[in-house]
Structures are given as C-alpha cells and as structure tokens.
Amino acid sequence: xKPALFYLIFFGILSGLLGCKKDHVENVxxxxxWTYDPTPFEIKAPASFPxxxxxxxxxxxxxxxxxxxxxxxDPVLHSDSLRACASCHSQERSFTSDPPVLPHVNxxxxxxxxxxGKVEGALEDIMLFEVKEFFKTDLEKLQNHQDYPKLFYExxxxxxxxxxxxxxxxxxxxxxxxxxxxxxxxxxxxTNWVFLTDEELNGFDIFFTEKGDCFHCHGGILFxxxxxxxxxxxxxxxxxxxxITSNPADVGKFxxxxxxxxxLTGPYMHxxxxxxxxxxxxxxSEGLKTSETVDPLMKSLHLGGKHLTTQEKSDxxxxxxxxxxxxxxxxxxxxSPFH
Ligand code: HEC
Ligand code: HEC
Numbered sequence: 001x002k003p004a005l006f007y008l009i010f011f012g013i014l015s016g017l018l019g020c021k022k023d024h025v026e027n028v029x030x031x032x033x034w035t036y037d038p039t040p041f042e043i044k045a046p047a048s049f050p051x052x053x054x055x056x057x058x059x060x061x062x063x064x065x066x067x068x069x070x071x072x073x074d075p076v077l078h079s080d081s082l083r084a085c086a087s088c089h090s091q092e093r094s095f096t097s098d099p100p101v102l103p104h105v106n107x108x109x110x111x112x113x114x115x116x117g118k119v120e121g122a123l124e125d126i127m128l129f130e131v132k133e134f135f136k137t138d139l140e141k142l143q144n145h146q147d148y149p150k151l152f153y154e155x156x157x158x159x160x161x162x163x164x165x166x167x168x169x170x171x172x173x174x175x176x177x178x179x180x181x182x183x184x185x186x187x188x189x190x191t192n193w194v195f196l197t198d199e200e201l202n203g204f205d206i207f208f209t210e211k212g213d214c215f216h217c218h219g220g221i222l223f224x225x226x227x228x229x230x231x232x233x234x235x236x237x238x239x240x241x242x243x244i245t246s247n248p249a250d251v252g253k254f255x256x257x258x259x260x261x262x263x264l265t266g267p268y269m270h271x272x273x274x275x276x277x278x279x280x281x282x283x284x285s286e287g288l289k290t291s292e293t294v295d296p297l298m299k300s301l302h303l304g305g306k307h308l309t310t311q312e313k314s315d316x317x318x319x320x321x322x323x324x325x326x327x328x329x330x331x332x333x334x335x336s337p338f339h
Pocket of ligand 1: 085088126130135
C-alpha cells in the first residue's frame with residue numbers, strides 16, 4: 001500500500017471513530033460519564049483526643065467532605081434559599097454567631113445535640129434533623145441544579161438526591177471541624193518554646209481543681225462532658241431538658257458547651273445573658289442561684305459561688321483564652337468554597 005493511501009485510510013477511520021465518539025457523548029443523558037470512585041479522607045485529630053467513631057455506613061471521603069462543605073455554605077439547601085448553615089455558624093466565631101447558636105467544634109465526639117439534647121445519636125442524626133426539619137431542604141432544587149447531581153454521584157454513587165445523603169455529606173464535613181491547635185494544645189504536645197504564663201498556669205489550677213471546679217462539667221480534652229446540668233443560673237429555671245424527657249429532675253438542665261474557643265463565642269449561656277467572660281466568671285464566683293435541680297457538682301452553691309479573688313478571676317480567664325485556636329478559624333479548608 002502506498003503511504004499516501006495508507007494515511008488517507010488511517011485518518012479516515014480515525015476521524016470516523018472520533019466523530020462516532022463525539023456523537024455518542026452528545027446523545028447520552030447527562031451523568032453517563034460520571035464516575036464513582038471515592039478517595040478515603042483521613043481525619044487528623046490530635047493524639048490527645050479520644051478515639052473517633054465513624055459510622056460504617058458513612059465513611060469519610062474526599063468527595064463527601066467537598067460536597068458537605070458546599071452544602072454547608074450554600075443557601076440552596078434552605079427551602080427559601082435565604083440562608084446557609086454558615087449564615088449562623090460562622091467560622092471567624094468558631095462556627096457560632098449570636099446566642100443561642102451552638103458552636104461547631106469537635107462535634108464528631110458528641111452524642112447529644114442542641115441545648116436541651118433534643119436529638120441524640122451520631123452526627124448523621126442531627127444533620128438529618130437540620131436538613132429535613134429545620135431547613136426543609138427542597139430536593140427538586142438540588143436534583144435540577146447544574147452541579148449537585150454529579151457531586152452527589154461522585155460522593156455516594158447515587159443518582160437520586162435524598163435528605164439522608166445531604167445529612168451524610170454534611171456529617172463528613174462536620175467531622176473535619178476539629179479544633180486542637182490552641183496554645184494549650186501546643187503546650188500539651190510539648191512544642192518548643194510554648195509555655196503557659198504564670199497567670200494561665202494559675203488559671204489552669206483553678207479550673208482543674210476544687211478551687212474553681214470547672215472541670216467537672218467542662219473537663220477532659222474536649223472541655224465538655226457532653227452531658228446536661230443545671231449550673232445554678234436561675235432561682236426559677238426554664239424547663240430546658242425536661243421539655244424533652246418530661247422528667248422534673250431535668251428542669252434547668254442544659255448541655256455543657258465546650259469551652260474551646262470560648263473567647264470567640266460570646267455572648268454566653270443559652271440565652272446570651274452574659275456579654276463577657278468576666279461576667280461569666282463573676283457569676284460562678286458569687287452569682288449562683290439555688291433551685292431544686294441545681295447540680296450537686298456546683299459545690300459552692302450554699303456560699304453563692306466560689307468567691308475567687310480579682311487575681312484568681314483574671315487568671316482563670318487567661319487560662320480560658322489559652323483555648324483559642326486561631327489556626328482553626330483561619331483554616332481555608334473549612335472556609336466557604338464559593339469565593
Ligand atoms: C438561623 C440560624 C441558624 C442556621 C441558619 C443554622 N443553625 Fe444550627 N443552630 C442554631 C441555633 C440557634 C442552635 C442551638 C439551638 C438549640 O439548641 O435549640 C443551633 C445548633 C446546631 C447544632 C447543635 C450543636 C450542638 O452542640 O449540639 C448543629 C449540629 C447545627 N446547629 C447544625 C446546623 C446545620 C447543619 C445547619 C444548616 C443545615 C444549621 N445548623 C443552620 C442556629 C442556626
Ligand atoms: C455543674 C456543671 C458545671 C460546672 C461545675 C461549671 N459549668 Fe460552666 N456551664 C455549664 C452548663 C450546663 C452551661 C450552659 C448553661 C446555659 O447556657 O444555660 C455552662 C456554661 C458556661 C459558659 C458559657 C458557654 C457558652 O458557650 O455560652 C462558660 C464560659 C462556662 N460555663 C465556664 C465555666 C467555668 C469557668 C466554670 C468553673 C468556674 C464552670 N463553667 C463550671 C455547666 C457547668
């Protein structure tokens with residue numbers, strides 16, 4: 001065969017093939033070229049943290065975290081598209097905003113959610129509640145969206161978007177909201193040249209001993225016991241947890257919030273009654289109010305509080321501020337993916 005003829009036939013066949021391929025792509029319904037091959041995502045928590053239990057039905061993947069992050073920041077998730085999760089849970093304030101918004105910090109280790117513990121279980125359970133009951137997510141809107149059907153397919157291999165899948169993706173992203181790089185953490189890890197000041201160290205002592213007694217409810221490396229207590233805020237407390245359990249012993253009991261990044265999450269308490277940490281510490285020091293369900297761990301109740309000196313109060317606050325994690329609030333992997 002003459003070379004010229006060969007090339008003629010060769011290119012003829014080749015362009016035929018290419019043409020064929022192009023026709024083929026144009027004729028298939030959207031989605032035919034999507035691939036489901038998720039990449040495992042390794043969640044990095046400090047060694048000092050408890051073991052993280054991830055439900056077997058929702059392994060963390062790069063695609064799932066990416067999708068969850070988009071949903072968290074996208075108002076499309078809300079039935080009226082007016083706000084996103086991040087409108088109230090904003091990163092620069094440790095994923096909170098004005099009260100009674102609870103922060104999103106290390107929630108992967110939580111098993112009960114909301115101030116009164118209305119939702120119990122895994123992150124998937126609270127996220128399903130948020131998507132279905134609170135945001136009333138319109139699935140049609142997501143299904144007809146130009147990007148989301150493909151992203152859901154890549155994350156879960158599913159062509160039909162459900163509330164459950166939204167909750168799974170949000171949970172995967174939520175598990176990456178780990179705060180463990182505060183000054184306190186760096187001291188614990190033995191980082192060179194990072195030490196607590198004398199004031200912080202004294203505050204640490206007050207916090208973790210009977211002197212301040214804070215550790216009973218806000219102790220451990222997560223700075224919460226993930227339980228419910230009446231911390232003596234009011235003489236006639238709100239129903240609080242008893243609204244869920246119908247148990248009169250639960251009147252006035254709220255979830256102990258984590259004190260990580262507490263400097264960033266004021267005003268404080270479920271109703272935001274205290275503007276500053278100074279006011280909070282004054283309350284624990286001399287503002288306790290007796291009521292029937294006050295926690296026995298509020299040991300100085302009969303004295304109205306711990307009666308800390310001015311120096312002790314400011315040392316305690318200095319320690320609380322050593323729990324601020326500036327890397328967490330500046331972490332671009334946790335920020336909005338839309339700009
Ligand atoms: C309008 C403001 C607002 C928006 C928007 C919002 N939240 Fe919240 N979030 C709150 C408030 C307020 C609370 C505390 C409510 C309570 O405990 O009763 C809260 C609590 C939570 C908690 C419980 C945290 C804990 O420690 O128990 C989770 C989880 C949560 N929100 C997730 C979400 C997700 C996911 C979205 C988006 C689907 C979202 N939130 C959107 C205001 C908001
Ligand atoms: C008996 C358990 C208990 C003890 C002891 C305790 N707390 Fe609390 N703390 C709570 C609960 C429960 C709340 C939430 C109450 C609410 O919002 O109504 C809370 C709220 C707080 C808040 C506000 C958190 C926020 O996000 O709004 C701070 C700050 C705080 N405590 C610091 C301390 C300090 C400092 C001590 C020690 C002097 C201490 N707590 C001792 C249970 C306790």
